[in-house]
Amino acid sequence: MRRALPLLIGLLAVSSCLSSAARADDTLSFPVLVPLTGFLSLEGTSQRNGAVLALKQTPAGIAIASEVVDTGTSPEAAVTALERAAGRGTVGAVAASMLGTQMLAMLPLAGELKLPLVTVSGTASITEQGNPWVFRFFPGDAVTKAAHARYVVEELGKRQPAVIYQTTAYGQSGKAHLDAAFEALGVTPVFEEGVDPAAKDLLPVLTKALAAKPDVLVLHLHSGPTALLLRQAASSGVTLPIVAGSAMHQPSTAALLEPAELKGVCAETAASPISGGTPEVKAFTDAYRAAFGKEPDAFALGQYDGMTMVLEAVKAGARSPDAIRKALSAETFQGLAMTYKSDGKGNMAHSAVIVCYDGASRVPVLVKRYDDPTLAAK
Amino acid sequence: MAERRSAVILVAGALALLVYALAFASPYGLRVLTVAGVYALAAFGFQIVFGLGGALSLAQGAFFGVGAYVTGILGSRYGFGFEATFPLSMLVPLLLALPVGLAVLRLESHYFALATLGIAQVLHLLAVNLPELTGGSNGLAGVPAAVLFGRAVQRGLPMAGLVWGLVALGGLIGWRLARGRLGRSLAMLRDDPLAAATLGLDVGRLRLAAFGISALFAGAAGALAVHTQRVVSPEVLEFPVMVSILTIAIVGGRGRMAGAVLGAVLLLHLPEWFRFLERGYLVVYGVALLLTVVLAPDGLTGLLDRIAARLFGRRPRASAVAMEPPRPPNPPDGLAVDDLRKSFGGVRAVDGVSLDLRPGGITGLIGPNGSGKSTVINLLSGLERPDGGRVRLGGREVTGLRADRLARAGLARSFQAAVLPIGVGVLEAVAAARLAVDPDAATAEAHARWALDRLGVGDLAGQGCDGLPAALRRRVELARSLVRRPAVLLLDEPAAGLTDGEKAELAVLLRELAEEGVAILLVEHDMGFLLPLAGRVLCLDRGRVIYDGPAGGVRRDPAVAAAYLGRAVPA
Numbered sequence: 001m002r003r004a005l006p007l008l009i010g011l012l013a014v015s016s017c018l019s020s021a022a023r024a025d026d027t028l029s030f031p032v033l034v035p036l037t038g039f040l041s042l043e044g045t046s047q048r049n050g051a052v053l054a055l056k057q058t059p060a061g062i063a064i065a066s067e068v069v070d071t072g073t074s075p076e077a078a079v080t081a082l083e084r085a086a087g088r089g090t091v092g093a094v095a096a097s098m099l100g101t102q103m104l105a106m107l108p109l110a111g112e113l114k115l116p117l118v119t120v121s122g123t124a125s126i127t128e129q130g131n132p133w134v135f136r137f138f139p140g141d142a143v144t145k146a147a148h149a150r151y152v153v154e155e156l157g158k159r160q161p162a163v164i165y166q167t168t169a170y171g172q173s174g175k176a177h178l179d180a181a182f183e184a185l186g187v188t189p190v191f192e193e194g195v196d197p198a199a200k201d202l203l204p205v206l207t208k209a210l211a212a213k214p215d216v217l218v219l220h221l222h223s224g225p226t227a228l229l230l231r232q233a234a235s236s237g238v239t240l241p242i243v244a245g246s247a248m249h250q251p252s253t254a255a256l257l258e259p260a261e262l263k264g265v266c267a268e269t270a271a272s273p274i275s276g277g278t279p280e281v282k283a284f285t286d287a288y289r290a291a292f293g294k295e296p297d298a299f300a301l302g303q304y305d306g307m308t309m310v311l312e313a314v315k316a317g318a319r320s321p322d323a324i325r326k327a328l329s330a331e332t333f334q335g336l337a338m339t340y341k342s343d344g345k346g347n348m349a350h351s352a353v354i355v356c357y358d359g360a361s362r363v364p365v366l367v368k369r370y371d372d373p374t375l376a377a378k
Numbered sequence: 379m380a381e382r383r384s385a386v387i388l389v390a391g392a393l394a395l396l397v398y399a400l401a402f403a404s405p406y407g408l409r410v411l412t413v414a415g416v417y418a419l420a421a422f423g424f425q426i427v428f429g430l431g432g433a434l435s436l437a438q439g440a441f442f443g444v445g446a447y448v449t450g451i452l453g454s455r456y457g458f459g460f461e462a463t464f465p466l467s468m469l470v471p472l473l474l475a476l477p478v479g480l481a482v483l484r485l486e487s488h489y490f491a492l493a494t495l496g497i498a499q500v501l502h503l504l505a506v507n508l509p510e511l512t513g514g515s516n517g518l519a520g521v522p523a524a525v526l527f528g529r530a531v532q533r534g535l536p537m538a539g540l541v542w543g544l545v546a547l548g549g550l551i552g553w554r555l556a557r558g559r560l561g562r563s564l565a566m567l568r569d570d571p572l573a574a575a576t577l578g579l580d581v582g583r584l585r586l587a588a589f590g591i592s593a594l595f596a597g598a599a600g601a602l603a604v605h606t607q608r609v610v611s612p613e614v615l616e617f618p619v620m621v622s623i624l625t626i627a628i629v630g631g632r633g634r635m636a637g638a639v640l641g642a643v644l645l646l647h648l649p650e651w652f653r654f655l656e657r658g659y660l661v662v663y664g665v666a667l668l669l670t671v672v673l674a675p676d677g678l679t680g681l682l683d684r685i686a687a688r689l690f691g692r693r694p695r696a697s698a699v700a701m702e703p704p705r706p707p708n709p710p711d712g713l714a715v716d717d718l719r720k721s722f723g724g725v726r727a728v729d730g731v732s733l734d735l736r737p738g739g740i741t742g743l744i745g746p747n748g749s750g751k752s753t754v755i756n757l758l759s760g761l762e763r764p765d766g767g768r769v770r771l772g773g774r775e776v777t778g779l780r781a782d783r784l785a786r787a788g789l790a791r792s793f794q795a796a797v798l799p800i801g802v803g804v805l806e807a808v809a810a811a812r813l814a815v816d817p818d819a820a821t822a823e824a825h826a827r828w829a830l831d832r833l834g835v836g837d838l839a840g841q842g843c844d845g846l847p848a849a850l851r852r853r854v855e856l857a858r859s860l861v862r863r864p865a866v867l868l869l870d871e872p873a874a875g876l877t878d879g880e881k882a883e884l885a886v887l888l889r890e891l892a893e894e895g896v897a898i899l900l901v902e903h904d905m906g907f908l909l910p911l912a913g914r915v916l917c918l919d920r921g922r923v924i925y926d927g928p929a930g931g932v933r934r935d936p937a938v939a940a941a942y943l944g945r946a947v948p949a
Contacts, residue, residue, distance in 0.1 A: 083405055
């Protein structure tokens with residue numbers, strides 16, 4: 001121990017000299033911290049691709065750096081990834097995980113580090129923490145579930161929904177908002193049950209739901225479970241209309257099913273770029289296909305819009321995280337999916353659409369658009 | 379001892395880690411180090427229950443989660459401070475572990491693992507489905523920072539200091555437990571539960587103690603995890619947490635506290651080193667783990683031991699000064715067996731055996747293979763429960779008593795194949811027989827040295843049990859029986875494999891023990907060895923006593939001859 005002590009002091013002295021030589025750089029960094037593995041990998045990959053595509057189209061004259069880090073599905077990994085990103089140059093904003101529990105874990109640290117988090121997480125509570133550093137470019141559950149319930153009741157005329165949701169933060173948050181939306185519409189679900197995302201057979205919950213004599217199946221599941229339940233419903237001869245959550249609109253979810261299994265299935269979402277739209281949306285879809293060899297979805301488009309708004313702020317002169325936060329908080333941005341404007345809590349997206357499949361194609365058709373459906377429901 | 383030599387490397391490693399934390403680590407580096415410390419603390423407990431005790435408890439992750447939720451709920455919902463939440467985060471998992479342990483600890487290994495996995499599943503369901511209490515799937519945000527001496531422990535160096543301070547304390551406690559009576563008893567239990575029971579170790583109580591201690595460590599780690607993240611959600615109760623703890627223990631070195639630290643530091647840093655590969659880091663991480671397991675099958679600490687041995691050479695194991703163990707104050711007055719019966723399915727292995735082992739007497743038990751001799755010893759030593767009959771030890775009814783209770787009552791036995799633990803020193807193996815009665819491991823080793831000296835193998839004390847020749851193994855095993863100062867000694871073929879000279883030495887020893895008042899039952903095939911020793915002989919055939927009389931008469935008994943040779947011998 002006597003020999004170790006001088007060694008320790010020596011190393012400390014050398015290190016203090018080394019640490020003073022910090023790198024000075026005016027490049028802004030935009031780390032992409034998203035779940036690329038685990039049960040949310042499909043959605044997380046879309047999120048990644050949307051962010052990466054936006055960052056590739058950085059306006060001229062702006063130097064940026066970016067690194068993609070897989071956050072898996074644990075809050076701990078997400079927080080570590082954020083801490084890691086914060087230590088690598090000047091961070092302008094972070095494309096942050098769409099997994100609600102990861103966002104909730106990252107928020108306190110983002111507040112401490114003063115870094116804007118740009119996400120497409122639908123979990124309602126992330127913008128209810130009073131944290132000014134979070135910006136959600138995907139309609140929250142209050143918006144999407146209001147559109148979901150309104151389409152079921154007002155357009156399909158159904159009043160006995162059976163709700164099957166996921167036992168994750170995403171699922172429980174969506175279920176709570178569906179309950180509120182149905183209640184506002186004077187409808188009480190005849191059946192509600194949560195299922196684990198790891199469940200390999202959803203026939204038992206489907207059978208129980210059908211036993212409650214519903215007139216519509218309302219799903220709020222992740223991508224894999226949505227496809228599994230739809231396949232099992234189709235093979236069981238279920239003819240009830242099914243209105244699913246946003247996971248269903250994803251081309252990667254539809255790819256897991258035969259077109260015939262999708263007949264009569266609808267889904268709520270923020271947008272459906274593959275369903276067509278403006279020339280700008282088509283250009284985005286083509287660029288996305290060329291870059292990643294995949295079809296884009298609403299998560300990709302939402303994250304793309306979010307990061308594009310961030311870059312627009314940088315282009316307009318925002319060179320610090322706080323300046324970017326102020327721009328995101330105050331400005332209105334016309335994105336590809338919709339017009340974004342913060343409601344003061346970081347909720348930037350206030351529109352939702354309903355898409356439906358015709359049974360012949362995996363490309364859904366946009367059948368209904370809701371702008372600020374929550375207010376309309378009130 | 380290689381372990382001590384490798385301690386030099388470990389201390390150097392700890393110093394390097396300290397320098398890194400104080401001078402080089404970024405906030406990110408400190409966070410990874412902090413999380414590694416949290417997992418090291420959880421793995422300490424797992425090293426005790428699994429590494430030492432051999433019980434694959436898959437509830438360690440659940441106890442970690444319970445500790446996390448206790449801190450999360452009390453801290454964020456009720457505003458309790460660290461001084462209350464931290465001890466409660468340890469206490470609640472302990473209170474959960476005790477009743478659960480009583481229910482599942484007697485299950486066989488794989489059933490035990492499944493049962494403990496079930497605990498985690500139930501707790502996860504509760505966490506998800508009790509949103510009013512737990513926040514449901516979202517969990518609870520806004521858990522306050524730990525406050526110590528009126529100051530909040532901020533992230534970065536202060537939090538790393540708190541966590542690693544507790545890791546140092548926990549590691550020291552774990553290390554002392556592992557080297558003390560509890561750790562050695564658990565290791566004995568892990569290597570051979572039956573032998574452990576016959577040495578007087580209470581298997582159930584030991585496992586429950588290990589299970590409870592593991593829960594304490596896991597709860598402490600869970601509490602610190604929440605203070606590090608400031609949120610708690612059901613992910614803390616999911617299987618990946620348990621897998622991480624298990625991997626840390628295996629990679630670090632099973633049963634070693636230093637292994638928990640090394641494993642945690644490596645396992646938590648490994649994926650971070652390859653993050654630039656996006657999702658490809660998992661492949662590299664898997665390959666790196668596989669390589670670690672292949673190159674260091676005994677874990678990183680085992681690898682360090684080997685490196686230390688190569689660098690510094692092997693040092694003989696430490697020995698002890700011999701001390702004669704005290705005789706029990708009121709030794710039982712022999713063993714009386716009346717009409718003992720035992721069947722396995724339709725086979726009557728023991729059918730109405732009666733015998734009387736008097737203090738100072740040597741009784742021989744013979745019979746052809748399969749006649750029931752070993753079953754009799756198993757019944758008398760508590761490894762099997764008799765279907766009928768009575769057994770009295772010194773007049774006290776002990777029929778069907780557990781092996782450890784019989785051992786503590788004054789009965790000792792040996793096994794047909796000498797049962798010695800693998801990778802353990804001779805002195806330690808013999809000292810294990812005193813763990814149930816001596817106040818500490820050092821006293822047990824001093825008594826063990828006395829027994830080895832008495833059997834003329836004191837010079838083996840510094841050697842390992844592995845690779846000992848058969849004769850010496852038998853002596854060491856006999857020393858384990860002798861060191862307990864038994865009143866009744868049951869020996870199952872102790873002369874098998876010995877040379878004539880060794881048999882003669884053994885015979886002298888047995889006579890001495892008998893002269894000291896020990897009642898001996900000697901199962902033996904070697905009549906040349908047995909008959910001069912035994913005052914009385916019983917012969918079994920198909921579970922029944924066919925001869926009970928003086929040793930001199932057994933050779934002439936026609937029933938005995940028929941049992942051995944298959945026909946009656948003419949008089």
